[in-house]
Amino acid sequence: MALLTGGCLCGRVRYEAESDGAIVDYCHCDSCRRSTGGATVAWMQVSPDRFRVTTGKAAAYRSSPGATRHFCPVCGSQLYMTDDAGRSVGVTLGTLDDKEAVAPVAHGWDGDRPSWLCLADELPRFAGNPDYDS
Numbered sequence: 819m820a821l822l823t824g825g826c827l828c829g830r831v832r833y834e835a836e837s838d839g840a841i842v843d844y845c846h847c848d849s850c851r852r853s854t855g856g857a858t859v860a861w862m863q864v865s866p867d868r869f870r871v872t873t874g875k876a877a878a879y880r881s882s883p884g885a886t887r888h889f890c891p892v893c894g895s896q897l898y899m900t901d902d903a904g905r906s907v908g909v910t911l912g913t914l915d916d917k918e919a920v921a922p923v924a925h926g927w928d929g930d931r932p933s934w935l936c937l938a939d940e941l942p943r944f945a946g947n948p949d950y951d952s
């Protein structure tokens with residue numbers, strides 16, 4: 819079991835997640851881009867029982883039906899995302915303590931990617947939701 823830790827920029831909210839069996843990919847959707855301010859967002863999806871907030875409490879924002887984004891109420895770092903069905907918890911790769919711990923294996927919502935963002939890899943690309951994630 820690989821137990822990964824992470825947290826927000828100011829350190830008030832900290833979490834841990836087990837990466838075994840995780841789905842790791844980019845999401846280029848408009849909602850991810852706007853909610854972080856970044857050009858794209860890489861996510862690690864784990865089952866809810868493999869994720870715990872260990873310090874502090876994140877604020878929540880419902881960004882689309884059934885989906886809630888959780889962020890530090892002080893510094894604003896987006897830390898994780900949950901769904902109403904309790905299917906998975908998505909952890910933002912950018913908030914992991916070890917940025918090399920896991921790496922994306924696909925591009926989701928590539929149809930929303932800005933044309934100026936060129937990631938020259940050979941990973942599979944999905945115009946919308948990846949087929950493993952529907």
Ligand SMILES: [Zn+2]
Nearest residue numbers: 826828890893
């Ligand atoms: Zn913070």
Ligand SMILES: [Zn+2]
Nearest residue numbers: 845846847850
């Ligand atoms: Zn997205």
